[in-house]
Amino acid sequence: MRDLKQQQEPKLLSSLTAGQMNVMALQLALTVILVIVCVAPASMFTFKQFEENRHDLLTEAQILARFVDAEYQKANGNLQQTKAQIEKFSTLILRSSTAASVRTNSGEIIFDRNADVRWPQITSVSYSSLGPVELTSSINHRLLPILTFVSLALATLGTGLYVLHRRIVPGWRRSQVAEQEVKQRFTDIASVSSDWFWELDTSLKFRFNTCPAIGSTRRENLIGKTLWDIPDLAPKVSWTRVKSTLANEDFLVLHYQVTHGQHTYWHEIKGRPFYDNAGNFKGYRGAGKDITLRQQHEEKLEKLAYCDALTGLCNLNGMCKKYGTLSEHQSSCLLVLLDLSGTRYLNSTFGFELGNAYIVAAANTLLDRLQNTGVVYGLSHPGSDKLAFMTDASFEQICKKLKRLQNSMVSAGTHQLHLQFCAGVALFSQHQDIHSVLQNCELALLEAKRNGRGSVIFQDEAMLHRSLENAELLNHISSGIENDEFFLVFQPKYDLNTEQPESAEALIRWQHANDLIMPGRFIPLLEQVNMMLEIDRWVIHEACKTLRNWLDKGLMPMQVSINLSSQSLDDKDLIRYLIGTAAEYRVSPTLIEIELTEYKSLSKLEHTFENLTLLHTAGFALAIDDYGTGHSNLELLSRLPIDHLKIDQVFVKQGFNSIRDSKILQNVVQLGLITDVKITAEGVETAEQRDRLRDMGCHYAQGYFYSKPINEEQFRELLSPITAHDLTERWTQQT
Structure with a gap:
């Protein structure tokens, strides 16, 4: 046990504490010193005064006594005067503290102050027998210092008794009362x-x-x-x-x-x-x-903090707490992250009750089916519509088990639903923590979603490397815009009948450091993080600026088409920015065509439809890019004010492989002709493709057969000077 003398327990004393005793002793000592200082000088002064008075009285008495003797000698001559002097002597003796007596010659006391013997009748005869006068002091001079000391001692003792009575005894009594109160207080508190x-x-x-x-x-x-x-x-x-x-x-x-x-x-x-x-x-x-x-x-709070209220499984916090790192006896295992498909649809269509029941049913099914797949260390619900578990089974075993689970039936309330999911798998080793492994699982899960429903992807080093590269690219997007690293190239569209360039598509490029980065590399990343607005604004600004530059140089500009994302077309501010920028550079809206690169389902297209109608009314041309893929359909053509239809290059490349493919391509072209829109075929690379597309009735062609994307200076050479005829024709068209 450590010796900690400084931590001694305070305790109550049955009498006064040492501090109280010290204080009272000091008070008593100060009182005694005060008494001595005050009484001693007074006593010495009184003693001195007494001595002086006694000496004066004795001197006066002796003079009177000698005078009486002298009067006695001449008593026969002046008796009355002698009597008066004797009475004065008596009065003086009685008033003083001096003892005096008068005796006759025979020794008889005729006056004694202490014995209360007074003078007899004074006659002339009395003086004949009068003896000498004797004067003595009633005080012993040697006893005066002793008496003074005794008086001081008595005064000190009285003072001490007074202090004892007024301070020490009450203090001791109070300490006894306080001790009893403390004991009683402890007893009362302990009892309740x-x-x-x-x-x-x-x-x-x-x-x-x-x-x-x-x-x-x-x-x-x-x-x-x-x-x-x-x-x-x-x-x-x-x-x-x-x-x-x-x-x-x-x-x-x-x-x-x-x-x-x-x-x-x-x-x-x-x-x-x-x-x-x-x-x-x-x-x-x-x-x-x-x-x-x-x-x-505390257990309830811990359950709320670390357990999912819906499934009862560990949530993300509980998962990180329970599996923060692997134990010493585990070298490695697999962490599997499942993303359940269809939960959003269930929530929006049937309500959250059915969506939650589906998640619970999926969790119970996984718990039941995964028991025979190696060692499962626990199933977790880290949030949203995700489930996770750890296992020492191999990746191949997990893939087989998950494949058998895919599309199995689960009971969610009164509904029978198909269990569908994507999965991301990552290796969990001892030198890693759960957070980094979960991040790796998220990367693999993202890749699995891109591959489609039912995919199971194992996160490897290549995937991690790509993820880091993507993150680095995203970090440099904004600085790239500020440093003018982005630029436009132009790919002409040729009229299949005249074989002349009719318009151009503006395509973005990124010169980052020494690398030329194509849009297919960074555009998908921007779409994932909703950063397309910034790039689209830059494209709009550069396109209007380029058109104004051509006009200022006296060149007849061609219509330029720019690609805008669905995010931008949903944004009212960007629509205003497009109209405002064209007006700022004094560029006619008819010189700009907007290509829709993505389409939503018509049930969610109402807001976009309003913005597109506003642009079309302002004079901007509208085109559907990559028609034949994605969400393109006939109703889309009928609802939107489309001016131009661009057939995806996939149809162009495959359209001549067989009679069937050729008929499909022919129908796509005819669809455009029926709806009275211009048709452009993308990806034309051969003369045969050009000729057959022209025969089908296609208006324009775009592809490497005619031209690769070229820079602005090269494209400028394709432009002709503006003539008076051009100005007249344009004025006629505008009016």
């Missing part, structure tokens, strides 16, 4: 408190305890036992840890579980060591209480 109090001796055995019982051990049986001697006790930590704590800590907080019959309780005890006056360790003392309710509340 839910806590109990205890004390351990130096051997850590109970010496005192107010708890009625701990488990099956009653209070009287606890005395002389240590905590680990009591059955039915189980601490949160080992008893070895508790013993170490008791031996090395200055303060003790211990939680332990008590089992009594069919019931389980939790206790908490707090205590601290105490020491004697010499600083020697005497044991521990403290309080304890039942914390069963608090423990239950």
